[in-house]
Amino acid sequence: MRRLALALGIVVATGALADGRAAQQAAQALTEAAQKLEAADGARDRVKALTETVQAYEAGLAAMREGLRAAAVRETELSRRLEAREAEVAGLLAALSGLGAGASAGSLLHPQGPVGAARAGMLLSSVTPGLASQAQALRADLDEARALRQIQQDAADQLNAGLSGVQTARTALSQAVANRTDLPRKFTEDPVRTAILIASAETLGSFARDLDRIALDEVPVDLDVLDDRKGVLPMPVQGVVLREFDQADAAGVQRPGLVVATGARALVTTPVAATIRYRGPLLDYGLVSILEPQAGVLFVLAGLETAFGETGQVLPEGAPVGLMGGTVPDADSVLSPSGERGGADRTETLYIEVREGDVPVDPRAWFATDKG
Template sequence: MARSPGTKLGLLLAGTLLAGFSALPLLAQTATPAQGPAASPPTLDTTPAADPAMAPDAATAPAAAAVSDPASSQSDLEAVEASISLSQQRMDELKAEIAAMQGDRTQQNAALIAAAQRVKLAEIEVADVEGRLNDLIVSELEVRGRLDGSNAEIANVLAALERISLNPPPALIVDPDDALGSARSAILIAAIVPQLRAKADSVTADLTELTNIKTAAQAEEATLRANHAVLEEEQLRIATLIAARKQGIGVRTAELDAEQQQAVALAARATSLKELVDSLSSQVSSVSTAAAAADAAVDPDLPVMTPEAIHLAFADSARLEPAVPFGVAKGYLAMPANGVNVLDYGSRDGFGGISHGISLVTRAEAQVVAPADGWVLYKGPYLNYGQIIILNTGQGYTALLAGLETVTVDIGQFVQMGMPLGTMGSRTIGRTVTTSAGAAQPTLYIELRHNNEPVDPTAWWATPTQSG
């Protein structure tokens, strides 16, 4: 027996809905998680900031004061290898590549800076992908909300169509003895069919949108996995390069050992960052002759250098002192980490004071690089600031980075702008700043000083064009 128009339309609509819903599981449930902690979309904790645990005082952390040696570098390298999922073949290839640079400090410096730049770009891409995945999940939930909201309406329409199919309408429509009833039935069907068609079109559009969302999410997840692979490879490259450099240095001299111990002793006695920087700066002559000379060369009339000359100077990976006078580097410094600026210079810091620097909320385990050329005056824990690094950048300027979890440089070491200094943790370390993120995300505090007085760092950073 031929099916009535109402029956056919009902079956078509029901089939479309059932096929669509069964083919599209929830994206949030089926998305394949990427490796590593960065795979989950970032969330901003809006709860009030809690006081995080205090970082250990420098005086009570002798382990942090120990002089770094090749053995410790090797153990750090092994820890990195254990935490990544690269194939053994790729790990061996990287080690062979770096072994070929043995003894060539210039090549090692260039490789370190290039690897750090690739990590920085991969971190930016990971953050962007996670943001897009968040948007896709929100879009999917909105579409599914619309479909769930129309379930009752669709069920009622299907029930009505089912009742029509039980009483075949042709007998009503074409009955010659009841022309008025046939007309009314025709009017009823004519009114229902367009509404059913519009509803079917709406549901079809939503199902198509869900399909597109799922396809886009799969593409974003593939990009996320590729960037995590880049991060793992470059982290291994950096750890291997650092281990190779320290093996090349060999045993540290007694003078540098004394320098390390003296810096830790000064940190234990200092009651403020200002006092610490002042006491360390007064000892700068014992760090190195080059550092002392650069610090003493305070020229009120800075040389005029073209942007091309400045870029050329920074491109010299063999340099053992700042490429340009620090005052000339204004507008060319590298931002130490990727992140969101949550506290500006001069703003209230949430503890009743004024911020003398800027604070960035970063990704978990984000890389931190040197913002400028300079010598490491101090590295290690200090009061409640977590791990800090203080660089003597010459001409009476110092750069302070606080809130790190790990540090990979040594006191007295010269670092070039863009070289890796360490990494952040998974949460704010130390009571350095109060932000809307609370302690749930790591916070890096950055401060510039000139003659031990805070300087607004806002205008010192390179633009993307300059840093590229």
């Protein structure tokens, strides 16, 4: 993490990021997460520290990707500008070298006599400073291009270290979750009833409506009322909304939820304390985790590759719910200008549905999403 923070500092110092503060904040988050991880004491603390570590890595790597792509694009722009002006500059330099300090007096003769020679001399005297100015500007562009190239070369190793580090943190998090035994439990799942419900469910709505049937020995658990936090809850995953509530996809299929594009292996967390009402495969939604933050409200998170926890457990706010699938891009893909491999970051999609009673509602009414 220290190496990744250093690389982020390099990108910030050179101005490769449009907003260096994002990288600085990401680097600070990495440092704080490392400190919390080292100070973690106990199963729950370790899960919390590892969750924050993975999130800090994701934020830091995202900031670095943007910065390095900006550097690569700027370098390409400068290289093309230099190539386009190469012939022009070469011609002007050749003309000047022919009229250098060693040129004879005859070389300054003009067919139109002294007046023509004087005019040519004045023209040359005006062109020479202009050419010197162009040469200086080109030299600055060349120096910037070289600096940007060096940044990318130096940061590639740091980026690979960061990609390796986040994978290590994800593996450790999975193990810590598996070893966690101190979570409260609201009910015990009846596997037979669950199997019957899955087999009989025709829609997500019908499944959600009958979820209470799979619970045995249910006990009351005090969870915060969310009325004052409605609309400002953090999103369960870092990503970009691809499809809105009830917006049809390419096949014309409408679903009453948000489709969010995420990075490969992105961490999904619960925005508030919630009970796991169901965890497992469901219909054509893939691996699903259904959370109940308060009575009558369900958060449906579908499309996971790994789902954490057990049905009936009560997760604290910010706890890991699962991981997305996909293959993490390597440093070469990250460093590629935003063209041929620019879409390598967000290859997975998480479906988010919110249900109040039996009715699905727009998740934007609950979550503070990026509306841009």
